[in-house]
Amino acid sequence: MLSMLPVATEVAPAMAAAGFWQENAWLLVAAPLVSAGILLLLGRSADRWGHWLGLLASTLTFVVGAGILVDLLGSPAGERVREVDLFSWISTSELDLVAGLRLDPLSLTFVLLVTFVGSLIHLYSVAYMENDPARRRFFAYLNLFVASMLLLVLADSYLLLFVGWEGVGLASYLLIGFWNHVPAYATAAKKAFVMNRVADVGMIIALGLMFSTFGGLDFTTVLAGSADASEGKLTAIGLMLLLAACGKSAQFPLQAWLGDAMAGPTPVSALIHAATMVTAGVYLIVRSGPVFDGAPTALLVVAIVGAITLLFGAIVGCAKDDIKKTLAASTMSQIGYMMLAAGLGPIGYAFAIFHLLTHGFFKAGMFLGAGSVMHGMNDQVDMRRFGGLSRYMKITWLTFGAGWLAILGIPPFSGFWSKDKIIESAFVGEGWQPWVFGTVALLGAGITAFYMSRLFFMTFHGKQRWTSEAEGTGPDQHPHESPILMTLPMIVLAVGSVALGGVLAIGDGFVTWLEPVTGHVEHHAPVIPVPVIMAATIVLVLLGAFLAWRQYAASTVPVVAPRGSLLTRAARRDLYQDDVNEGLVMRPGQYLTRSLVFGDATLVDGAFSGLGRTSSGLGRALRGLQNGFVRSYAAMMALGIVVIAVVVLAVQG
Amino acid sequence: MEVGNYLYLAMILFAIGATTVMLRRSAIIAFMGVELMLNAANLAFVTFARIHGDLSGQVIAFFVMVVAAAEVVVGLAIIVAIFRTRKSASVDDVNLLKG
Numbered sequence: 001m002l003s004m005l006p007v008a009t010e011v012a013p014a015m016a017a018a019g020f021w022q023e024n025a026w027l028l029v030a031a032p033l034v035s036a037g038i039l040l041l042l043g044r045s046a047d048r049w050g051h052w053l054g055l056l057a058s059t060l061t062f063v064v065g066a067g068i069l070v071d072l073l074g075s076p077a078g079e080r081v082r083e084v085d086l087f088s089w090i091s092t093s094e095l096d097l098v099a100g101l102r103l104d105p106l107s108l109t110f111v112l113l114v115t116f117v118g119s120l121i122h123l124y125s126v127a128y129m130e131n132d133p134a135r136r137r138f139f140a141y142l143n144l145f146v147a148s149m150l151l152l153v154l155a156d157s158y159l160l161l162f163v164g165w166e167g168v169g170l171a172s173y174l175l176i177g178f179w180n181h182v183p184a185y186a187t188a189a190k191k192a193f194v195m196n197r198v199a200d201v202g203m204i205i206a207l208g209l210m211f212s213t214f215g216g217l218d219f220t221t222v223l224a225g226s227a228d229a230s231e232g233k234l235t236a237i238g239l240m241l242l243l244a245a246c247g248k249s250a251q252f253p254l255q256a257w258l259g260d261a262m263a264g265p266t267p268v269s270a271l272i273h274a275a276t277m278v279t280a281g282v283y284l285i286v287r288s289g290p291v292f293d294g295a296p297t298a299l300l301v302v303a304i305v306g307a308i309t310l311l312f313g314a315i316v317g318c319a320k321d322d323i324k325k326t327l328a329a330s331t332m333s334q335i336g337y338m339m340l341a342a343g344l345g346p347i348g349y350a351f352a353i354f355h356l357l358t359h360g361f362f363k364a365g366m367f368l369g370a371g372s373v374m375h376g377m378n379d380q381v382d383m384r385r386f387g388g389l390s391r392y393m394k395i396t397w398l399t400f401g402a403g404w405l406a407i408l409g410i411p412p413f414s415g416f417w418s419k420d421k422i423i424e425s426a427f428v429g430e431g432w433q434p435w436v437f438g439t440v441a442l443l444g445a446g447i448t449a450f451y452m453s454r455l456f457f458m459t460f461h462g463k464q465r466w467t468s469e470a471e472g473t474g475p476d477q478h479p480h481e482s483p484i485l486m487t488l489p490m491i492v493l494a495v496g497s498v499a500l501g502g503v504l505a506i507g508d509g510f511v512t513w514l515e516p517v518t519g520h521v522e523h524h525a526p527v528i529p530v531p532v533i534m535a536a537t538i539v540l541v542l543l544g545a546f547l548a549w550r551q552y553a554a555s556t557v558p559v560v561a562p563r564g565s566l567l568t569r570a571a572r573r574d575l576y577q578d579d580v581n582e583g584l585v586m587r588p589g590q591y592l593t594r595s596l597v598f599g600d601a602t603l604v605d606g607a608f609s610g611l612g613r614t615s616s617g618l619g620r621a622l623r624g625l626q627n628g629f630v631r632s633y634a635a636m637m638a639l640g641i642v643v644i645a646v647v648v649l650a651v652q653g
Numbered sequence: 654m655e656v657g658n659y660l661y662l663a664m665i666l667f668a669i670g671a672t673t674v675m676l677r678r679s680a681i682i683a684f685m686g687v688e689l690m691l692n693a694a695n696l697a698f699v700t701f702a703r704i705h706g707d708l709s710g711q712v713i714a715f716f717v718m719v720v721a722a723a724e725v726v727v728g729l730a731i732i733v734a735i736f737r738t739r740k741s742a743s744v745d746d747v748n749l750l751k752g
Binding site for chain 1: 671674675676677678683744745747748749751
């Protein structure tokens, strides 16, 4: 973005055009939404050109986003936070809420990430989904996602953000279960949806707390009011926001859905479950910075959650053999880094977003690479059945390699600039925190190097372990490079993986750019000298990569996973996350519903149907008296008169 | 003659009439039972009028006779109508009101 600065200064004098982009900012949400609507409503008649409309809508949002960026860069730093009011949304005596867009460096960063990577992935999907009969529907959902995600990041109030928040959840659900004729995929979609609902409870409670504390839900009111609010309330709001973020960003303890979410088509995994949607939690935390500034406890919990997830994802990533699930575990771990950075407070906010940006590029690139590998290998995902692909898929190999070096944090690739800053910041502070967080971040870098190198070597290097008809292990494999529509986005993302971090780090450009939102922070010295941290990181990373090379490139990889140690077996099962959820939540929940159903059937229903049975039994008994014989009626009348006479006489007597 | 004997007679006549209504199937006979009960009541009224020495009991007896005459007209008409449709004068055949 800094590279655009010269352009911006040239444009700046022509302020007449400056308002143009800002006035049309609503197009960012409207264009993909309308496109999604058209694609869904027109049905099969749009099958032939639907994907191009989707791509066009996505590209249009990128153009608008870039226009606003140029506009913002052209104005001084103090005027870079702008509110665009759209319409009066909720107007009551208690709450007066205007639906509007907030254009500032943070939201713009997201807009450009989402629209740029999103457009590339739209392009990739045109080829990737070519043979899928439901390609038009796929693009409709992708557009719906882009619209919701942009609404999420552009909203100027928590309530409008929540609308986008739910929108991306819906799009994620629809796309994970895109091939819902496979029951396991449909279940995975449901799992993601349900776990996100748990997190949404946190969001709703946070909204309620904000309304009761600040009397408003827009960012201006809430963030400005945070300075005066009590710490207890801010802590409560912060923790609820964290719960929301944990669900959306697959952080501990709501992380279990992300691995299964890989059931969706690979472009979806790249866009939603790696680059953009899952980072929404980080956005929420950074956006709510002032709230967390007043709640150190909540901030500490954010950092702890990030640290746990960081290690959790990294350990799981080491044991998975499914290429997409390894990448998913890696995503979880990298978002853990971002959460950790966000949990460090103002010194970490900018680095969290910086890592989010670079991660968006290199992880999306690697996912697209994985998709390209699957495309060439009959949708095979087991890495033990890959090997030696570098010769057959040169472009995929090279672009994936760029992403791999970036995530490892090898200078000067993108990841180095962002991840090293997070590790450095983790070492800043007093007491036990810098030592624990710093060590975790450092260890995480080593483990990341190991599992990403493992993935890279198992897939592209070593001996060919492909399935073959002759051995009866699967279809014969004829790996081939993917078409240009797929390799082009990969190449662009690879360029980003190589250079983006370095370009944005020049003169702390990106951090300065975010300052209107995250605030200016004086430099703090870590507890260990910076060169030592950097050296330690590099050593650990190289060590991890070397171990992976020795085990997965230099020696033979067994095609059937060996039994492995206790830790390996646990990691293969995602450290028993599903078992824990099942034991702690699912089974007790089932027992609870079962006992409620039983209670309902016996007590409530029993009481009412008993009442019914009694009256109908009484009716049946009385019906016998109405036998239709006049003589018995007469007898009854006589009997009645006798009874009355006896009673009268008895009373009188 | 003891005036009380008239009351015993009225009771006996009423009992006979009531028993007839309850036991006999034929509509005509049952109807006769009803008439018997009415006249037993008339007899009791007249007897009480005699005992108390005022005329209101006799007046009531006249009323009962008038009402009974009217009732006979309606009742016989109903019995004839039933007989025409069902070819039977048995009250047990008319049991459509069975619950």
